[in-house]
Amino acid sequence: MSDKLKVAVLYDVWGEEDIPESEKAAESGRKRKEKEDREEIFDALTKLEHEPSYYVLDGRPQSLHGLAKCGADLVFNLTESYAGDDTKEMNVAAYMDLIGLPYTGAGPHAHFLAQDKATAKKMFHFHEIRTPYFATAYRGNIDHAHDVKFPLIVKPQLEDGSIGIDAEAVVNSVKELMERVEYVQNEFDSPALIEEYIEGREIYAAILGSYEKTEVLPLVELDLSQLPEGTPRIASRDVKFERETKAYKLTKSKVADDLDEATAQKLADTALAAYRAVKLRDYGRIDMRLTPEGEVYVIEANPNPWLSSKHEFAMAAKKSGRSYTQLIEQIVELAMERTKRENSSGS
Numbered sequence: 486m487s488d489k490l491k492v493a494v495l496y497d498v499w500g501e502e503d504i505p506e507s508e509k510a511a512e513s514g515r516k517r518k519e520k521e522d523r524e525e526i527f528d529a530l531t532k533l534e535h536e537p538s539y540y541v542l543d544g545r546p547q548s549l550h551g552l553a554k555c556g557a558d559l560v561f562n563l564t565e566s567y568a569g570d571d572t573k574e575m576n577v578a579a580y581m582d583l584i585g586l587p588y589t590g591a592g593p594h595a596h597f598l599a600q601d602k603a604t605a606k607k608m609f610h611f612h613e614i615r616t617p618y619f620a621t622a623y624r625g626n627i628d629h630a631h632d633v634k635f636p637l638i639v640k641p642q643l644e645d646g647s648i649g650i651d652a653e654a655v656v657n658s659v660k661e662l663m664e665r666v667e668y669v670q671n672e673f674d675s676p677a678l679i680e681e682y683i684e685g686r687e688i689y690a691a692i693l694g695s696y697e698k699t700e701v702l703p704l705v706e707l708d709l710s711q712l713p714e715g716t717p718r719i720a721s722r723d724v725k726f727e728r729e730t731k732a733y734k735l736t737k738s739k740v741a742d743d744l745d746e747a748t749a750q751k752l753a754d755t756a757l758a759a760y761r762a763v764k765l766r767d768y769g770r771i772d773m774r775l776t777p778e779g780e781v782y783v784i785e786a787n788p789n790p791w792l793s794s795k796h797e798f799a800m801a802a803k804k805s806g807r808s809y810t811q812l813i814e815q816i817v818e819l820a821m822e823r824t825k826r827e828n829s830s831g832s
């Protein structure tokens with residue numbers, strides 16, 4: 486067990502008191518999970534005999550000033566945005582770097598590279614990691630375009646949590662494509678990422694560690710095979726968060742222990758390469774697709790993935806022999822060791 490540490494469990498809120506009841510209900514699946522996430526971490530830290538406390542960034546400068554003075558030895562960083570802006574995750578990490586406050590998980594570079602899915606895909610491409618061909622479009626401007634082939638999936642370039650991803654995101658014609666690009670631009674004021682749709686199994690790799698010391702945990706599959714005939718097999722918003730929907734009830738994550746050794750190795754190697762390509766550290770999750778022919782495509786890299794005990798990361802950790810508390814302990818230790826190493830190397 487490491488020394489007793491003051492750990493601030495950091496999360497963000499923004500304008501929650503202004504949200505109408507109807508929207509609160511729609512968001513409830515997600516909120517409940519977020520809450521569980523930080524509460525479970527708090528409990529685990531207590532069991533580990535650390536001294537946890539909650540700290541909230543509410544989008545006001547005072548909360549940033551307060552964080553600088555919170556006296557924590559380590560921040561367990563669960564923020565996903567700042568002042569309601571998802572793209573500011575990197576600024577929160579950069580701020581903690583500036584004030585010399587150690588924290589768990591990704592640094593600003595990783596947030597920058599992974600948040601923008603097109604940027605991440607460019608990094609994967611450079612490192613020869615297979616990722617679906619893609620194009621991006623924003624109000625008539627094309628930043629990049631492969632000669633992509635239908636079927637395609639259209640997503641907001643800068644969101645996560647399957648925002649903007651539902652059955653209509655998968656398109657089979659130019660008409661559908663144009664309509665969906667317009668929808669993404671108007672609804673999210675976001676560039677559209679247009680990607681070749683890869684049919685196959687959805688496999689997640691949870692990874693612990695940094696630099697050369699990393700471990701890929703047992704692979705987990707989100708089984709989408711029971712979704713009704715005719716609906717695309719994707720982890721839509723419903724599948725992930727809307728507990729009352731059929732899609733949520735018909736899908737479940739499980740350890741992918743039926744994969745042959747060579748395929749599992751290929752998935753693990755690909756995930757690790759992707760993890761390094763976008764500079765993830767401490768812990769992260771790589772989302773992949775495995776085609777019936779055994780090809781592996783990286784769909785997305787997730788810095789600081791959810792740590793709820795019911796989610797894929799903790800599921801993988803459990804399969805590897807770690808209890809939930811041990812998982813949290815290891816993330817704390819990884820962050821502390823890494824910080825020590827970074828400070829001593831002057832980086």
Ligand SMILES: Nc1ncnc2c1ncn2[C@@H]1O[C@H](COP(=O)(O)OP(=O)(O)O)[C@@H](O)[C@H]1O
Nearest residue numbers: 617644645646647648680681682683719720785
């Ligand atoms: N190119 C693709 N081919 C097949 N399915 C995809 C593709 N891109 C996304 N999906 C499906 O949509 C889900 C969400 O997409 P992802 O890019 O991971 O967004 P988010 O950041 O919102 O999780 C994926 O988990 C997968 O099921």
Ligand SMILES: [Mg+2]
Nearest residue numbers: 646647772785
């Ligand atoms: Mg994803």
